[in-house]
Amino acid sequence: MRIRTPAIVVNFKTYPEASGQRSVELSQICGKVAEETGASIVVAPPLMDLALVARSVDIPVFAQHLDSVVSGSTTGHLTVENAKASGADGTLVNHSERRLRIAEIHEVIDRCRSAGLTTIVCTNNLAVSKASAAMEPDFVAIEPPELIGGDVSVTSANPRIVSDTVRAIRHIGNEVQVLCGAGVKNGRDVSKAVELGTDGVLLASGVVKSKDPRATLMDLVGGLRK
Amino acid sequence: MRIRTPAIVVNFKTYPEASGQRSVELSQICGKVAEETGASIVVAPPLMDLALVARSVDIPVFAQHLDSVVSGSTTGHLTVENAKASGADGTLVNHSERRLRIAEIHEVIDRCRSAGLTTIVCTNNLAVSKASAAMEPDFVAIEPPELIGGDVSVTSANPRIVSDTVRAIRHIGNEVQVLCGAGVKNGRDVSKAVELGTDGVLLASGVVKSKDPRATLMDLVGGLRK
Amino acid sequence: MRIRTPAIVVNFKTYPEASGQRSVELSQICGKVAEETGASIVVAPPLMDLALVARSVDIPVFAQHLDSVVSGSTTGHLTVENAKASGADGTLVNHSERRLRIAEIHEVIDRCRSAGLTTIVCTNNLAVSKASAAMEPDFVAIEPPELIGGDVSVTSANPRIVSDTVRAIRHIGNEVQVLCGAGVKNGRDVSKAVELGTDGVLLASGVVKSKDPRATLMDLVGGLRK
Amino acid sequence: MRIRTPAIVVNFKTYPEASGQRSVELSQICGKVAEETGASIVVAPPLMDLALVARSVDIPVFAQHLDSVVSGSTTGHLTVENAKASGADGTLVNHSERRLRIAEIHEVIDRCRSAGLTTIVCTNNLAVSKASAAMEPDFVAIEPPELIGGDVSVTSANPRIVSDTVRAIRHIGNEVQVLCGAGVKNGRDVSKAVELGTDGVLLASGVVKSKDPRATLMDLVGGLRK
Numbered sequence: 001m002r003i004r005t006p007a008i009v010v011n012f013k014t015y016p017e018a019s020g021q022r023s024v025e026l027s028q029i030c031g032k033v034a035e036e037t038g039a040s041i042v043v044a045p046p047l048m049d050l051a052l053v054a055r056s057v058d059i060p061v062f063a064q065h066l067d068s069v070v071s072g073s074t075t076g077h078l079t080v081e082n083a084k085a086s087g088a089d090g091t092l093v094n095h096s097e098r099r100l101r102i103a104e105i106h107e108v109i110d111r112c113r114s115a116g117l118t119t120i121v122c123t124n125n126l127a128v129s130k131a132s133a134a135m136e137p138d139f140v141a142i143e144p145p146e147l148i149g150g151d152v153s154v155t156s157a158n159p160r161i162v163s164d165t166v167r168a169i170r171h172i173g174n175e176v177q178v179l180c181g182a183g184v185k186n187g188r189d190v191s192k193a194v195e196l197g198t199d200g201v202l203l204a205s206g207v208v209k210s211k212d213p214r215a216t217l218m219d220l221v222g223g224l225r226k
Numbered sequence: 227m228r229i230r231t232p233a234i235v236v237n238f239k240t241y242p243e244a245s246g247q248r249s250v251e252l253s254q255i256c257g258k259v260a261e262e263t264g265a266s267i268v269v270a271p272p273l274m275d276l277a278l279v280a281r282s283v284d285i286p287v288f289a290q291h292l293d294s295v296v297s298g299s300t301t302g303h304l305t306v307e308n309a310k311a312s313g314a315d316g317t318l319v320n321h322s323e324r325r326l327r328i329a330e331i332h333e334v335i336d337r338c339r340s341a342g343l344t345t346i347v348c349t350n351n352l353a354v355s356k357a358s359a360a361m362e363p364d365f366v367a368i369e370p371p372e373l374i375g376g377d378v379s380v381t382s383a384n385p386r387i388v389s390d391t392v393r394a395i396r397h398i399g400n401e402v403q404v405l406c407g408a409g410v411k412n413g414r415d416v417s418k419a420v421e422l423g424t425d426g427v428l429l430a431s432g433v434v435k436s437k438d439p440r441a442t443l444m445d446l447v448g449g450l451r452k
Numbered sequence: 453m454r455i456r457t458p459a460i461v462v463n464f465k466t467y468p469e470a471s472g473q474r475s476v477e478l479s480q481i482c483g484k485v486a487e488e489t490g491a492s493i494v495v496a497p498p499l500m501d502l503a504l505v506a507r508s509v510d511i512p513v514f515a516q517h518l519d520s521v522v523s524g525s526t527t528g529h530l531t532v533e534n535a536k537a538s539g540a541d542g543t544l545v546n547h548s549e550r551r552l553r554i555a556e557i558h559e560v561i562d563r564c565r566s567a568g569l570t571t572i573v574c575t576n577n578l579a580v581s582k583a584s585a586a587m588e589p590d591f592v593a594i595e596p597p598e599l600i601g602g603d604v605s606v607t608s609a610n611p612r613i614v615s616d617t618v619r620a621i622r623h624i625g626n627e628v629q630v631l632c633g634a635g636v637k638n639g640r641d642v643s644k645a646v647e648l649g650t651d652g653v654l655l656a657s658g659v660v661k662s663k664d665p666r667a668t669l670m671d672l673v674g675g676l677r678k
Numbered sequence: 679m680r681i682r683t684p685a686i687v688v689n690f691k692t693y694p695e696a697s698g699q700r701s702v703e704l705s706q707i708c709g710k711v712a713e714e715t716g717a718s719i720v721v722a723p724p725l726m727d728l729a730l731v732a733r734s735v736d737i738p739v740f741a742q743h744l745d746s747v748v749s750g751s752t753t754g755h756l757t758v759e760n761a762k763a764s765g766a767d768g769t770l771v772n773h774s775e776r777r778l779r780i781a782e783i784h785e786v787i788d789r790c791r792s793a794g795l796t797t798i799v800c801t802n803n804l805a806v807s808k809a810s811a812a813m814e815p816d817f818v819a820i821e822p823p824e825l826i827g828g829d830v831s832v833t834s835a836n837p838r839i840v841s842d843t844v845r846a847i848r849h850i851g852n853e854v855q856v857l858c859g860a861g862v863k864n865g866r867d868v869s870k871a872v873e874l875g876t877d878g879v880l881l882a883s884g885v886v887k888s889k890d891p892r893a894t895l896m897d898l899v900g901g902l903r904k
Contacts, residue, residue: 014297014304020277020311047304048276048289048312051246055278063274065302071240073375075430076291076324078240078273085246086274098302099779102772106806127813128784134808149299204301325553328546332580354558356586361579466749466756472729472763499756500741500764503698503730515726517754523692525827527882528743528776530692530725537698538726550754601751656753 003060003090003118003138004040005177006224007200008190008217010207011044011064011092018208023049024056026207029214031057039221040200044092047078054087062120063091066112068104080111090118092202093137096145102131109137120179120202126164133169133176140169140178141202147182149205154182155192166197186216190223200224229286229316229344229364230266231403232450233426234416234443236433237270237290237318244434249275250282252433255440257283265447266426270318273304280313288346289317292338294330306337316344318428319363322371328357335363346405346428352390359395359402366395366402367428373408375431379415380408385422392423412442416449426450455512455542455570455590456492457629458676459652460642460669462659463496463516463544470660475501476508478659481666483509491673492652496544499530506539514572515543518564520556532563542570544654545589548597554583561589572631572654578616585621585628592621592630593654599634601657605641606634611648618649638668642675652676681738681768681796681816682718683855684902685878686868686895688885689722689742689770696886701727702734704885707892709735717899718878722770725756732765740798741769744790746782758789768796770880771815774823780809787815798857798880804842811847811854818847818856819880825860827883832860833870844875864894868901878902 010030012018018026023045034041035058044062045053054061063083067074071081083091093108094100100108105121112119119137123129124145132140142165147154155162162180169176180193181202193201203220210216236256238244244252249271260267261284270288271279280287289309293300297307309317319334320326326334331347338345345363349355350371358366368391373380381388388406395402406419407428419427427446436442462482464470470478475497486493487510496514497505506513515535519526523533535543545560546552552560557573564571571589575581576597584592594617599606607614614632621628632645633654645653655672662668688708690696696704701723712719713736722740723731732739741761745752749759761769771786772778778786783799790797797815801807802823810818820843825832833840840858847854858871859880871879881898888894 011301014295014300014308016297016307016311019297019308020313022311023277046308046312047274047302048308048314050274050277051249052277052281052312069240071242071245073430074240074323075237075321076273076318081242082240082245082272082274085242085248086272086278087246088274092302094780095301097300099781101777102780102783102806102809103777103802105780106803106809124781125784128780130812131780131784131809134812135805204299320554325555327551328554328557328580328583329551329576331554332577332583350555351558353587354554357554357558357583360582360586463753466747466752466760468749468759468763471749471760472765474763475729498760498764499726499754500728500760500766502726503701503728504733504764507730521692523694523697525691525882526775527689527691527773528725528770533694534692534697534724534726537694537700538724538730539698540726544754547753549752656751 003042005199006194007040007042008220008224009042009044009120009179009200009202011202011204012046012208013204014046015208019046019049024053026213027053027057030217031059033214033217033221034059037221039224041217050088051086060089061087063088065095065098066091066108068107080108080115080117084115084117088117090120093119093121095122096124096143096148105132106135109135126161126168129165130168130172133172133174136174137176139199140176141181142178143181143202150183153184153189153192154180155189155196157183159196162193162196162198187219187223190220194224229268231425232420233266233268234446235268235270235288235346235405235426235428237428237430238272238434239430240272241434245272245275250279252439253279253283256443257285259440259443259447260285263447265450267443276314277312286315287313289314291321291324292317292334294333306334306341306343310341310343314343316346319345319347321348322350322369322374331358332361335361352387352394355391356394356398359398359400362400363402365405365425366391367405367407369407369428376409379410380406381415381418381422383409388419388422388424413445413449416446420450455494457651458646459492459494460672461494461496461572461631461652461654463654463656464498464660465656466498467660471498471501476505478665479505479509482669483511485666485669485673486511489673491676493669502540503538512541513539515540517547517550518543518560520559532560532567532569536567536569540569542572545571545573547574548576548595548600557584558587561587578613578620581617582620582624585624585626588626589628591651592617592628593633594630595633595654602635605636606632607641607644607648609635614645614648614650639671639675642672646676681720683877684872685718685720686898687720687722687798687857687878687880689880689882690724690886691882692724693886697724697727702731704891705731705735708895709737711892711895711899712737715899717902719895728766729764738767739765741766743773743776744769744786746785758786758793758795762793762795766795768798771797771799773800774802774821774826783810784813787813804839804846807843808846808850811850811852814852815854817877818843818854819859820856821859821880828861830861831863831867832858833867833874835861837874840871840874840876865897865901868898872902
């Protein structure tokens with residue numbers, strides 16, 4: 001499933017508020033908002049809920065991480081082939097909370113491309129963003145670690161790193177798209193991200209810990225429209 | 227859910243033959259054999275299928291691995307809390323294909339105990355079995371690495387390591403139960419394992435790659451009765 | 453070289469105050485105090501200084517960590533064989549800042565025993581101490597992580613964990629000796645450690661960051677005599 | 679110490695033939711050949727021998743690996759600051775036998791630049807080479823893993839990957855230099871490497887396991903002149 005852009009990617013992390021049955025319910029709220037508004041929303045539920053969520057919604061479902069090992073005698077690992085069989089449409093790669101070796105990033109990108117899965121490589125700064133883009137994932141998502149989980153959006157705290165990343169990646173000249181994340185909370189942040197040249201946002205607690213996820217999502221989606 | 231013994235624990239690893247929809251189907255075959263024969267059968271499906279499998283069968287469903295991190299900002303990890311919410315009854319720990327640090331093993335055992343999940347710590351030799359038993363998991367599963375995936379059962383190739391492990395762990399005096407694995411393929415192997423004093427077996431390819439998993443399971447279950 | 457007990461093991465960590473030429477100088481001060489007082493003092497300098505330090509002193513020199521890989525095509529690793537060739541007398545294993553997988557701990561202990569190197573396995577609590585003792589290293593060093601680097605010695609903050617560890621390990625019945633660490637700063641702490649039944653202490657900043665390491669060492673050594 | 683090019687970088691790995699006192703001796707042979715011929719030769723001895731080797735020779739001495747942690751409470755790690763204090767002139771980064779996370783590679787490059795240490799990032803294919811070059815180390819060393827330790831030099835087995843890497847990195851436009859490795863054994867291989875546009879070679883067993891390292895080095899150095 002090709003991801004339409006601009007997109008809002010919701011990472012459920014491993015929050016209790018979004019695991020098991022609550023993972024299914026939050027995914028369905030995301031699906032409903034996507035359907036009603038026509039917005040492109042992607043969910044990345046806790047890994048053990050992936051197949052169940054994939055059967056419960058019509059929007060793209062992503063793994064939060066995949067290992068660079070092949071299916072077979074790799075107990076306890078998360079393979080690209082398993083993700084595909086379980087209904088995944090793509091995966092986050094190298095999230096700041098789950099960093100990978102550079103050769104592993106390249107292998108996961110390659111295997112996902114063969115399997116028809118979309119890849120979003122998360123990066124922590126401009127140099128690592130350029131390095132990641134050189135390996136040609138579908139997306140690079142820049143997330144300055146010091147802003148993750150905070151109250152100020154990267155688009156306000158450090159708009160420069162966002163626009164610099166967009167420019168550097170366009171200059172490398174391949175077709176890698178750019179997301180930004182860290183502190184994204186509302187429609188204004190999304191709107192600013194799009195203005196800065198990105199193809200969407202990656203966020204987590206803003207939706208997962210919201211008292212009214214549906215209202216939060218409607219607000220975020222509003223920001224895509226400018 | 228307390229695991230009845232003697233038990234047959236089927237690890238699906240990440241085999242394509244047992245992932246996605248095929249993971250559900252194999253689990254249902256295991257469930258049916260358990261129901262018909264009264265045998266205690268446990269399944270450990272690919273991690274991304276766990277919640278889906280847990281909703282599809284009435285037998286215990288185990289994770290193949292859990293990380294020693296807490297739920298929250300731990301993207302891409304597998305937490306005890308998430309496993310519980312997704313319907314897991316227990317987990318393999320320190321499988322030979324997914325070794326853990328000693329302090330992590332202890333943490334996972336502790337958190338699982340609090341959450342009511344059963345732990346099976348996999349070990350590679352007598353010394354590591356004793357060390358693992360000292361941390362008081364529910365089970366230790368001894369699997370000599372050189373025999374894993376092979377054609378000869380540990381119960382024939384090295385019965386001594388099985389009986390030595392059983393004796394050493396009884397001597398440590400806690401209530402840890404013992405499984406054995408590696409090369410287990412049929413009822414005779416299971417029967418031998420029980421004779422040697424174990425509380426059951428852990429196996430993978432013998433069932434997953436069988437042309438007729440139901441027939442294979444019926445044969446294995448027969449070995450519990452001798 | 454067999455380590456005499458009670459012993460004072462000084463871990464230089466990677467402190468700038470104790471690396472390069474300063475690593476040699478601090479080791480020589482330790483050597484001099486050992487010579488003058490007859491006390492058993494062991495140094496664990498930064499890894500890249502090991503061979504140089506081993507040539508500069510007559511007291512036992514330990515690695516801070518060794519990998520469980522064999523010598524050969526293992527670029528960038530720290531092998532038991534290399535440590536031996538470089539003049540090491542032993543190694544710390546599983547320090548809280550460099551945790552190992554349980555099977556790795558067992559392998560390092562085994563290889564060191566064959567090579568004639570002494571092993572000190574560091575542990576974080578009673579259960580992990582018992583587990584480590586079951587693998588029969590020469591020493592277990594209990595260091596509650598919450599006290600490491602702090603101002604209060606484990607012997608004051610949690611004397612119970614020290615004596616419980618000593619008792620549990622004696623009960624396992626093998627010949628493992630016990631050290632304790634975390635917050636150890638002066639002769640009184642050392643004296644208390646010995647009273648609680650240990651065979652010595654493991655410390656770092658107390659010596660490395662001392663304004664007068666010689667005076668600090670003389671005070672520590674005094675504690676061995678009480 | 680800036681590395682003159684074309685250069686021959688000799689990685690001792692953890693071979694017993696090149697550790698402890700033998701590490702010093704092999705480094706001195708390299709130093710002598712460098713002095714006599716004016717060639718640029720760099721040695722990367724086993725890590726625990728680094729400070730000792732650095733005191734014994736006048737040619738550049740490299741670490742085989744450094745961790746991306748800071749000096750202090752990082753027992754058992756290899757810090758940039760410690761390497762500097764121990765006399766290192768640079769380091770290999772991300773060797774195929776010691777792969778790093780992408781963010782770690784970037785951190786090590788950055789810290790080494792500040793400390794005045796030269797970095798050689800090892801890569802396994804074209805995409806990873808471009809990615810690594812984007813993080814601006816001093817050198818990228820392309821080593822196809824299937825050829826490492828073999829009898830056929832990368833310059834014969836896959837000259838295309840060498841020239842493609844050289845071209846791609848020149849195109850990225852920064853000042854990263856290129857080495858190649860894997861199977862390099864003699865002067866002809868070195869000569870071919872220079873012809874293909876590289877700034878030198880990285881080799882290991884060809885020198886370390888040679889019956890006459892001095893003769894082998896003289897032959898290799900001859901290849902620089904063609």
